[in-house]
Amino acid sequence: MAAEKWVYMVTAQTPTNIAVIKYWGKRDEVRILPVNDSISVTLDPDHLCTVTTVAVSPSFDRDRMWLNGKEISLSGSRYQNCLREIRGRAGDVEDKEKGVKIEKKDWEKLHLHIASHNNFPTAAGLASSAAGFACLGIVLCLSVSSWVFSLAKLMNVDEDASHLSAIARQGSGSACRSLFGGFVKWEMGSKEDGSDSVAVQLADEKHWNDLVIIIAVVSSRQKETSSTSGMRESVETSLLLQHRAKEVVPKRTLQMEEAIKNRDFASFTQLSCADSNQFHAVCLDTSPPIFYMNDTSHRIISLVEKWNRSEGTPQVAYTFDAGPNAVLIARNRKVAVQLLQGLLYYFPPKSETDMKSYVVGDNSILKEAGLDGANSVENLQPPPEIKDNIGSQDQKGEVSYFICTKPGRGPVVLPDQTQALLDPETGLPK
Amino acid sequence: MAAEKWVYMVTAQTPTNIAVIKYWGKRDEVRILPVNDSISVTLDPDHLCTVTTVAVSPSFDRDRMWLNGKEISLSGSRYQNCLREIRGRAGDVEDKEKGVKIDKKDWEKLHLHIASHNNFPTAAGLASSAAGFACLVFSLAKLMNVDEDASHLSAIARQGSGSACRSLFGGFVKWEMGSKDDGSDSIAVQLADEKHWNDLVIIIAVVSSRQKETSSTSGMRESVETSLLLQHRAKEVVPKRTLQMEEAIKNRDFASFTQLSCADSNQFHAVCLDTSPPIFYMNDTSHRIISLVEKWNRSEGTPQVAYTFDAGPNAVLIARNRKVAVQLLQGLLYYFPPKSDTDMKSYVVGDNSILKEAGLDGANSVENLQPPPEIKDNIGSQDQKGEVSYFICTKPGRGPVVLPDQTQALLDPQTGLPK
Numbered sequence: 001m002a003a004e005k006w007v008y009m010v011t012a013q014t015p016t017n018i019a020v021i022k023y024w025g026k027r028d029e030v031r032i033l034p035v036n037d038s039i040s041v042t043l044d045p046d047h048l049c050t051v052t053t054v055a056v057s058p059s060f061d062r063d064r065m066w067l068n069g070k071e072i073s074l075s076g077s078r079y080q081n082c083l084r085e086i087r088g089r090a091g092d093v094e095d096k097e098k099g100v101k102i103e104k105k106d107w108e109k110l111h112l113h114i115a116s117h118n119n120f121p122t123a124a125g126l127a128s129s130a131a132g133f134a135c136l137g138i139v140l141c142l143s144v145s146s147w148v149f150s151l152a153k154l155m156n157v158d159e160d161a162s163h164l165s166a167i168a169r170q171g172s173g174s175a176c177r178s179l180f181g182g183f184v185k186w187e188m189g190s191k192e193d194g195s196d197s198v199a200v201q202l203a204d205e206k207h208w209n210d211l212v213i214i215i216a217v218v219s220s221r222q223k224e225t226s227s228t229s230g231m232r233e234s235v236e237t238s239l240l241l242q243h244r245a246k247e248v249v250p251k252r253t254l255q256m257e258e259a260i261k262n263r264d265f266a267s268f269t270q271l272s273c274a275d276s277n278q279f280h281a282v283c284l285d286t287s288p289p290i291f292y293m294n295d296t297s298h299r300i301i302s303l304v305e306k307w308n309r310s311e312g313t314p315q316v317a318y319t320f321d322a323g324p325n326a327v328l329i330a331r332n333r334k335v336a337v338q339l340l341q342g343l344l345y346y347f348p349p350k351s352e353t354d355m356k357s358y359v360v361g362d363n364s365i366l367k368e369a370g371l372d373g374a375n376s377v378e379n380l381q382p383p384p385e386i387k388d389n390i391g392s393q394d395q396k397g398e399v400s401y402f403i404c405t406k407p408g409r410g411p412v413v414l415p416d417q418t419q420a421l422l423d424p425e426t427g428l429p430k
Numbered sequence: 431m432a433a434e435k436w437v438y439m440v441t442a443q444t445p446t447n448i449a450v451i452k453y454w455g456k457r458d459e460v461r462i463l464p465v466n467d468s469i470s471v472t473l474d475p476d477h478l479c480t481v482t483t484v485a486v487s488p489s490f491d492r493d494r495m496w497l498n499g500k501e502i503s504l505s506g507s508r509y510q511n512c513l514r515e516i517r518g519r520a521g522d523v524e525d526k527e528k529g530v531k532i533d534k535k536d537w538e539k540l541h542l543h544i545a546s547h548n549n550f551p552t553a554a555g556l557a558s559s560a561a562g563f564a565c566l567v568f569s570l571a572k573l574m575n576v577d578e579d580a581s582h583l584s585a586i587a588r589q590g591s592g593s594a595c596r597s598l599f600g601g602f603v604k605w606e607m608g609s610k611d612d613g614s615d616s617i618a619v620q621l622a623d624e625k626h627w628n629d630l631v632i633i634i635a636v637v638s639s640r641q642k643e644t645s646s647t648s649g650m651r652e653s654v655e656t657s658l659l660l661q662h663r664a665k666e667v668v669p670k671r672t673l674q675m676e677e678a679i680k681n682r683d684f685a686s687f688t689q690l691s692c693a694d695s696n697q698f699h700a701v702c703l704d705t706s707p708p709i710f711y712m713n714d715t716s717h718r719i720i721s722l723v724e725k726w727n728r729s730e731g732t733p734q735v736a737y738t739f740d741a742g743p744n745a746v747l748i749a750r751n752r753k754v755a756v757q758l759l760q761g762l763l764y765y766f767p768p769k770s771d772t773d774m775k776s777y778v779v780g781d782n783s784i785l786k787e788a789g790l791d792g793a794n795s796v797e798n799l800q801p802p803p804e805i806k807d808n809i810g811s812q813d814q815k816g817e818v819s820y821f822i823c824t825k826p827g828r829g830p831v832v833l834p835d836q837t838q839a840l841l842d843p844q845t846g847l848p849k
Contacts, residue, residue: 239693240700243662270706274658277708281659281700287689288724289696291717298710305707 007427008093008100009055010154011420014146014411015045017177017184018213018327020272020319021256022279025235025245030077031194032173035235035242036249038186039256040177041329042205043213044408047361050146051414052116053421054154056102060111066421066429067116067143082148082171083112090155107155114150115421115429116143120403144171145178149411161410165199181205181410183260185253205407208263211329212336212365215403216343218296218324225290227322230283237287244282249275265331269314272329273305276319292322296347296398300326303342307383315339337369338383340402344371345380347399361403437846438523438530439485440573441839444565444830445475446556447596447603448632448746450691450738451675452698455654455664460507461613462592465654465661466668468605469675470596471748472624473632474827477780480561481833482546483840484569486532490541496840496848497546497562511589512567513542520574537574544569545840545848550822556634556744563590564597568830580829584618600624600829602679604672624826627682630748631755631784634822635762637715637743644709646741649702656706663701668694684750688733691748692724695738711741715766715817719745722761726802734758756788757802759821763790764799766818780822 023038063083065074074080090107093100102110148168152159161179169176169186177184182204189197225233234241252271259267283290293301301318308314316339317329328343330336340359349358355376359366366372371380414420423430453468493513495504504510520537523530532540546565548558567587571578584595588605596603601623608616644652653660671690678686702709712720720737727733735758736748747762749755759778768777774795778785785791790799833839842849 239667240659240662240697243659243666247662248658273708274704274706277706278659278704281704284703285693285697285700287693287696288728289692289720291720294717295714298713301708301710309707 004058006098006100007055007057007059007422007424008095008098008102008154009053009420009422009424009427010150011051011053011414011417012146012150012153012411013045013049013051013414014143014149014178015042015181015408016048016050017042017174018319018321019174019177020268020317021249021253021275022321023173023186024231024279024282025241026173026231028192028194029232031197032078032169032171033194033197034173034186034188035245037188037253038174038177039202039253039260040174040184040186041211041213041407042178042181042184042410044205044362044405045412046408047403047405048120050116050118050143051419051421052114052143052146052150054147054150055113055422055427056110056154057113057427058110060113060427063112063114065114065116065147068118069429078144078171082144082167083151085167085170086148086151086155086157089152089157089159091158093154093156112151113422113427114147116146117421118143144168144175145411148175149179153413162198162200166195166197169194169197169199179411181408182207183407185257201410202257202260205409208260208407210332211407212333213405213407214328214330214336214339214343215361215405216300216326216328216347217400217403218294218300218326219398219400220294220324224292224323230286230290230322233288233290234282234286238282238285240285241282244278248278265317266314268329269308269317272317272319280320292324293320294324297324297326299346299398300328300343303346304328307339307342333365333368336404337365340365340369340404341371341380342383343399343402344369344377345382348377348380348396350396357401359402359404361405363404365404434488436528436530437485437487437489437841437843438525438528438532438573439483439839439841439843439846440569441481441483441833441836442565442569442572442830443475443479443481443833444561444568444597445472445600445827446478446480446550446558446561447472447593448738448740449593449596450687450736451668451672451694452740453592453605454650454698454701455660456592456650458611458613459651461616462588463613463616464592464605464607465664467607467672468593468596469621469672469679470593470603470605471630471632471826472597472600472603472829474624474781474824475831476827477822477824478550478556478561480546480548480558480565481838481840482544482562482565482569484566484573485543485841485846486537486540486573487543487846488540490543490846493542493544495544495546498548499848508563508590512563512586513570515586515589516567516570516574516576519571519576519578521577523573523575542570543841543846547840556636559591560593560597563587563594564830566590567594568598572832581617581619585614585616588613588616588618598829600827601626602826604676620829621676621679624828627679627826629751630826631752632824632826633747633749633755633758633762634780634824635719635745635747635766636819636822637713637719637745638817638819639713639743643711643742649705649709649741652707652709653701653705657701657704659704660701663697667697684736685733687748688727688736691736691738699739711743712739713743716743716745718765718817719747719762722765723747726758726761752784752787755823756784759784759788759823760790760799761802762818762821763788763796764801767796767799767815769815776820778821778823780824782823784823 017040021039025035165176165179180201183202447470451469455465584598588595595618599620602621
């Protein structure tokens with residue numbers, strides 16, 4: 001076998017997702033089974049995604065993984081569980097062109113190289129490093145969905161996306177929702193073995209085309225409590241969590257499914273905001289208390305709440321995950337432009353910041369907002385509906401940058417070899 | 431009657447109080463009846479108090495009130511309810527020295543002048559209305575020779591402001607939610623007096639706030655209407671906590687006292703966050719203080735300091751004894767130093783003898799502070815000047831008292847008008 005040097009690879013891209021009905025608390029720490037359902041919106045991978053290349057070769061002597069260029073250990077139980085589950089479902093693979101033929105039974109003896117890279121638009125002062133990405137507050141193990149999907153393709157696993165999601169779930173709960181585009185629900189399931197704790201698609205990314213998403217990446221001095229330990233502490237110490245899980249979320253989940261199905265933005269907003277706030281309320285009700293949102297997060301909420309009330313019907317929904325970043329969902333492009341103008345008025349960039357690195361992702365919105373010229377921010381008028389309670393305009397630096405995106409598609413294979421992260425000859429990172 | 435110019439006055443002082451099991455939510459907005467019990471610690475009126483002078487005279491043509499020197503309207507239902515309830519219980523009064531004799535039946539025809547003064551700024555967010563209504567009711571009860579005990583008086587004060595009822599006692603106080611519709615059993619009772627747990631030292635960090643706060647009255651109403659967690663808290667959590675807190679106070683069990691106080695403060699703020707629109711009373715500075723205390727408590731193995739926050743960003747920190755309070759103050763001043771050229775005696779007020787014990791009474795003493803060893807740098811750097819406006823050092827204190835000294839009266843004894 002040592003003479004065999006072929007390397008067989010697949011590269012895939014997966015999106016991230018943001019929960020609008022939150023997952024917070026496990027009933028089973030090993031299988032990663034949640035105490036309630038959750039619902040998410042998948043974000044456009046053109047703006048935020050993970051690319052993973054997986055390779056197999058008889059010349060590999062052990063499983064290895066690289067994340068954002070840095071080798072990491074695969075010994076943790078989460079990685080081991082995912083690898084075992086995927087290998088258990090591997091099929092026959094034949095690539096005549098490459099002269100590669102792998103039979104089902106061969107997989108258990110073969111080793112894998114996995115390289116993942118989180119892509120996000122580079123912004124002022126931030127490198128596309130793991131540390132830079134971490135500032136987005138998006139859990140790094142969302143890349144789990146990326147390599148589970150890639151491995152499934154590599155190994156010709158004959159399972160649908162929901163079954164794959166059950167495997168990804170064992171690597172990281174919220175990762176299971178990234179196996180689909182559009183609007184996704186992670187059904188909590190009731191079986192002890194977790195076989196019915198899967199993600200399902202509620203609607204695809206074209207279903208609600210109008211929505212525009214603006215993420216405010218908020219500067220944070222604090223090192224955040226990790227989701228994994230935070231939610232465990234909440235389950236152990238919050239006297240409100242079980243009530244939320246048993247009484248509140250089941251009803252909200254049904255209402256949210258209806259709201260998504262009917263494109264009912266008012267209900268979508270009321271539910272998203274309420275559930276985000278209740279998740280953070282449970283964090284506060286934990287011992288010791290967990291504070292993910294900060295004063296800037298609160299200012300953004302106040303801005304949106306006041307605007308929604310002054311318009312009579314909601315214009316923007318907000319939701320916050322385990323960090324201070326605001327994910328703002330505008331009902332349409334016109335509203336998104338107004339929202340961006342309001343946000344830039346209250347959170348202007350530091351002097352001499354290039355606007356194209358202060359608003360990234362789909363930054364064509366800058367032109368629509370009249371903000372692509374020099375000094376355009378100084379010319380902004382305060383939004384008429386917002387009273388001065390929000391505070392003054394000189395809060396530079398509170399927001400690191402903004403990302404403009406929208407609901408997006410699910411995982412795809414990337415056939416173009418130039419996007420592969422591993423060298424096709426050596427199977428090592430390029 | 432117009433020829434009669436006598437003015438009969440009483441001056442009293444009442445403390446303020448801080449809840450450790452929180453009141454948040456009414457089941458009756460008119461009678462001010464709460465959805466759960468609450469428990470508080472009365473603060474030493476030497477440091478924080480309301481003084482009220484109440485006067486009656488046939489020469490007064492209408493009820494009038496001045497608060498901190500400014501005349502205010504008494505037309506609101508809260509004032510009207512308190513005045514009506516107190517007048518309904520007025521008794522006979524005779525002051526031979528002054529030649530004053532008022533029969534029970536005379537009170538309904540007589541008018542009152544009321545002047546109240548808080549010795550702490552309203553902007554400090556230290557719940558001035560609690561002390562204010564308690565003082566109003568207590569002083570009038572003394573003036574009118576009302577034959578009711580403090581618990582019955584608390585039911586009247588309650589109708590002015592819920593938390594005011596707890597200021598009718600010193601030490602540790604419980605406001606029993608009651609079950610009757612008329613609220614006659616929704617009263618404050620004393621759990622233990624101010625001498626019961628002598629060691630405790632209280633440091634209040636008055637935190638700078640840019641925001642105008644949501645008022646408690648409207649905030650708690652919004653919470654009752656929109657929070658899906660509030661009823662669960664009121665029905666399932668608070669009843670058990672109240673019993674545990676009563677035990678902790680009785681036994682001077684500081685560890686339990688801390689666990690319960692911190693948990694209940696955080697749960698109250700959690701319910702505020704669960705409200706629509708969400709209410710944020712605590713800010714980043716409040717959170718930093720909590721982190722500091724939580725880390726310290728965990729590093730010591732057993733809790734040293736309890737924290738609690740009301741409807742604002744101010745931290746009320748309760749240290750288990752003087753030695754701990756000194757260390758706490760040193761830690762707080764390390765992380766929240768005063769702006770340059772601030773006189774320490776105006777940065778730490780109340781019982782500022784603690785400055786000397788902390789070695790902080792000399793010039794530049796703050797710069798010489800060492801970072802507390804147990805606290806990791808997560809709290810943030812030392813250069814957060816101005817986050818805390820000032821500190822107040824106090825302790826559990828006594829209940830309302832009459833001030834017999836005329837020089838402390840806020841109304842002129844001849845005219846009955848503010849001095």
